[in-house]
Amino acid sequence: MSERTRALRSDAERTVRTILEAAERVFAEDPAASMEQIAEAAGVARTTVHRRFASRDALLEALAAVAAREFAAAVDAAHPETTPPLVALYQVTVNVLRVKRQWPFALDLTGPEGGEPDCAHAEVEQRCDHLLRRAQESGVVRADADLAWAKWIFYALIGVAARIRECEPDVAATRVVDTLLCGVGTGQGLIRTGSQPGQ
Template sequence: MTIDGTARRADARRNVESILEAATALLATDPAVSVNEIARAAGVGRVTLYGHFPSRAALVEAVSRRVIASTDQALDAVDLDGDAREAMARLLAATWQLTYRFGAIVVAASDALTPEEMRRVHEEPARRMRALVERGRDEGVFRRDMPLSWQLTTVQAVLHGASAAVHRGDVPADDATRLVTDTVLAALAVTSSG
């Protein structure tokens, strides 16, 4: 292995990383963004980009795989122990960030992903949410006069409503975590009748 070869490989790794970062940021807000715009934002030429990713579809696929891996990591990092309401606030904040930042990318890439990958994208967050709502119900801090499945429907509906409202410009993105969290916790909370 020559010094030249090592330097070239380090360069290539940096370029791939820059391309993936730029593509992730741009695809999240504009799923139709062009390869030229991605190359420009990454600070590489078109030829370099196509040297690493032979087609736009291959790049979108690589971006979505990376997003899925970082989603799993982000959810794994959420502390789900302790008071169920506080754990729910942490899980909602993480889930909201992922929904808002990466939702469009996963939709754009859905043709390229395997059924197993699509299942992971949708079911992993849902599985954690279900387990936490169940624990809150068992511990008496979340209401039990509604079916668990309805409560999960409500959480999903509020997350998607928030994403649409932010993209429409009705709600500032910085306020969304607090609004989603306060609204879901209020909907789940035990009431005098619950």
Template sequence: MSSGGPSRRVRADAERSTARILEAAEDVLAEDPNAPLERIADAAGVARATVHRRFSSRTALLDALAAHLNERYLRALAETRVATAPPLVALQRLTETIFDLKLCHRFAIQLDAAITPEVLAGVDLLFERLRDAGVITSADPVWCRRVYLALLHEVNDLSADSPTLTALHAGSEVEARINLLVGTVIGALGGTDTTNGLLVRPSLAGD
């Protein structure tokens, strides 16, 4: 019988408690960015000493939240296939994923450390491909990315009953936000909105 069994169980328990702490931190800090670690421990259902053992300081906890979100960003870039899928399709998929992340990570999404150079490079690559495909004319991918992220923030902040969203007559609020962002970004970067007010959902098999 392997002597590593109990050790593996201890590690698994530690990973589960860490995940609960991070999940609780997202919820608590989204409501109160200045909430103490003790309140996060209560929300996670763990002893306060456990939080301090897993995260030596508030900064360590914030770094962990940023790292977790960065992993999600990188996974999104891989899943949307920004390097190989038709670039407009990849832009729509990436936009949908980011809106989902904004809902699930309302606090961590504000942490600059969550957007690493690797993530930025993936977004820049997408805008290079959009330019090469003739979807946009702007030649600077860094500028394109900055425009995209700024407009993403503005579209995300629109109320659900905003005339700007409801006028799109999309199938859902999320689709309306995607259509609005994609169409506006393409227009701002010297292209033509090819969505025609409708979210394009091509099958993965057709890429």
């Protein structure tokens, strides 16, 4: 590949990235925004957007795909299968928080079943299941904990933390993992399954 070809490809990739980042910002404010509004926010001509994306649906599909790829890469970068479980829980959390704060609109998009976003999210869920099992086996998570419940609580905590922009990702990740593993109570008056308060 010639230097000129590489430069043209790099320039095209930067343009696509600029358009997608602008689309994220604009759609987050107005999901019904037009391609013209995206072009204006990206600082490019409307024809440039249409040349890169044949339709609004194509732009939305590309937006969902790039966010899903970065979401999967964030989990992968934490090496959840090999890193000690407690460290992996923290690193997955901080990495995912960064992606969720960058692509909040795109990560909520649902693509076609079996498409790239669908596959990426399914793979991340499997890896989360595996990480929580490792955490349980290592004693980080209680032996009697319901891992399916723990996973949904983990997801919910990350979702809330992603919206609290005043808290830096590393601080938010520490709080998410601490809340997941320890909660915010003292342990007094704990309600066990099948019991009622005061029993």
